[in-house]
Amino acid sequence: xxxxxxxxxxxxxASDARIAEVEATFAGHYIGYQYHAVEFLVGxxxxxxxxxxxxxxEMLVLAxxxxxxxxxxxxxxxxxxxCRLAHLIVLLAVCFLSAxxxxxxxxxxxxxxxxxxxxxxxxxxxxxxxxKQKGALERIQKLLSPFRLPRPLTIRTANCNGDINAWFEVxxxxxxxxxxxxxxxxxxxxxxxxxxxxxxxIMGAMIDVFLHxxxxxxxxYLDIPIFGREEDAADQFAAYMLLSLGRQxxxxxxxxxxxxxxxxxxxxxxxxxxxxxxxxVDHKQHADVHSLPLQRMYNTLCLAYGANPAxxxxxxxxxxLPSDRxxxxxxxxxxxxxxxxxxxxxxxxxxxxxxxLASDTLSLGRKVLP
Numbered sequence: 001x002x003x004x005x006x007x008x009x010x011x012x013x014a015s016d017a018r019i020a021e022v023e024a025t026f027a028g029h030y031i032g033y034q035y036h037a038v039e040f041l042v043g044x045x046x047x048x049x050x051x052x053x054x055x056x057x058e059m060l061v062l063a064x065x066x067x068x069x070x071x072x073x074x075x076x077x078x079x080x081x082x083c084r085l086a087h088l089i090v091l092l093a094v095c096f097l098s099a100x101x102x103x104x105x106x107x108x109x110x111x112x113x114x115x116x117x118x119x120x121x122x123x124x125x126x127x128x129x130x131x132k133q134k135g136a137l138e139r140i141q142k143l144l145s146p147f148r149l150p151r152p153l154t155i156r157t158a159n160c161n162g163d164i165n166a167w168f169e170v171x172x173x174x175x176x177x178x179x180x181x182x183x184x185x186x187x188x189x190x191x192x193x194x195x196x197x198x199x200x201x202i203m204g205a206m207i208d209v210f211l212h213x214x215x216x217x218x219x220x221y222l223d224i225p226i227f228g229r230e231e232d233a234a235d236q237f238a239a240y241m242l243l244s245l246g247r248q249x250x251x252x253x254x255x256x257x258x259x260x261x262x263x264x265x266x267x268x269x270x271x272x273x274x275x276x277x278x279x280x281v282d283h284k285q286h287a288d289v290h291s292l293p294l295q296r297m298y299n300t301l302c303l304a305y306g307a308n309p310a311x312x313x314x315x316x317x318x319x320x321l322p323s324d325r326x327x328x329x330x331x332x333x334x335x336x337x338x339x340x341x342x343x344x345x346x347x348x349x350x351x352x353x354x355x356x357l358a359s360d361t362l363s364l365g366r367k368v369l370p
Contacts, residue, residue: 107148109349112141117158117177124159124177127184131157140210143241146353149221155210166209168216175209183209186263187256193268195318196255204256211238224343235296236336237344239303251311254304258320261297270319298325306333 114137119125131137140155153171160176167174186192187201196204215237219226226233242253262268291299301321305312306329315321321329 107150109148109352110145111149111152112144113152113154114141115156120159127180146348148347148349153217166213168213173213196259200252200256201259204253205260208238208257211241222347239300240336243307258297261293264293302329303333306330
């Protein structure tokens with residue numbers, strides 16, 4: 001038998017003592033180490049969830065159970081008896097909070113809020129009174145209620161310090177009083193042609209702008225991919241939703257939208273569109289994120305004609321929509337309808353939609369769903 005030297009025996013004893021010291025230190029701080037590890041993991045997932053919204057919220061719910069199960073097994077293998085209860089309390093708290101964070105963010109219908117902003121002038125006060133009397137925001141709120149949103153969306157009117165505008169930003173769609181005033185003044189103008197009434201010139205433009213900005217909101221909220229310019233996609237969303245309302249006066253509302261685009265382009269009559277003429281143009285308009293007013297008009301008319309050629313044949317007969325463009329409008333409408341069905345329809349609450357379908361004010365004669 002080999003003898004063990006005194007030096008080797010001393011080194012081994014020292015090593016064992018050091019190991020015991022490290023184990024004791026680790027055991028004394030074990031709860032803190034585990035807590036910080038779990039805190040980092042959950043915090044990281046929460047940050048990713050907020051950044052990517054829809055996808056990782058569901059992932060966090062699905063991941064919380066296996067993560068907690070794994071940590072519990074690790075606890076049972078490594079924890080000393082007197083620490084198990086404290087660690088279990090921390091573990092359950094973390095798992096409970098992570099699960100509730102995701103559940104609190106679960107998309108739901110009826111998530112649209114409304115806010116009539118304070119008018120800044122007597123003229124705007126009169127507009128605000130009319131909007132409230134007709135329940136304008138309430139109607140848009142009801143129309144958008146079937147969409148399951150991950151967080152509340154506010155539809156509001158506001159004073160914009162003279163800016164004629166509308167936009168979506170920071171979880172809110174804002175329509176300026178100044179824009180509403182512009183629409184009303186355009187509708188009351190003596191230049192308004194006889195093929196559109198004052199009422200429909202106002203209603204068409206107002207429905208269009210609310211749905212256009214709501215389209216931007218839904219693209220953001222639902223993380224909908226867009227192959228092309230977002231402004232064009234928002235126009236398509238607005239037109240598709242309006243055509244889906246099934247109102248008897250849909251052609252008249254479309255006429256109101258056509259009129260507001262013609263007015264922006266400085267054109268009164270369709271006959272002017274057939275003329276070849278030289279105009280001084282600000283070429284910076286071509287760099288705008290929006291298509292030019294006449295392009296937006298043609299695109300909207302094409303979707304309407306593509307949805308129902310018989311109902312909108314007058315658009316071609318009057319020269320508002322060129323016949324060569326009209327030939328491909330059915331395919332253009334089918335593209336938008338397919339995109340809506342695949343990308344938007346899964347986010348619609350069918351039960352809430354049925355309530356909207358059954359309502360008198362927003363009866364959807366042409367169903368959004370196939």
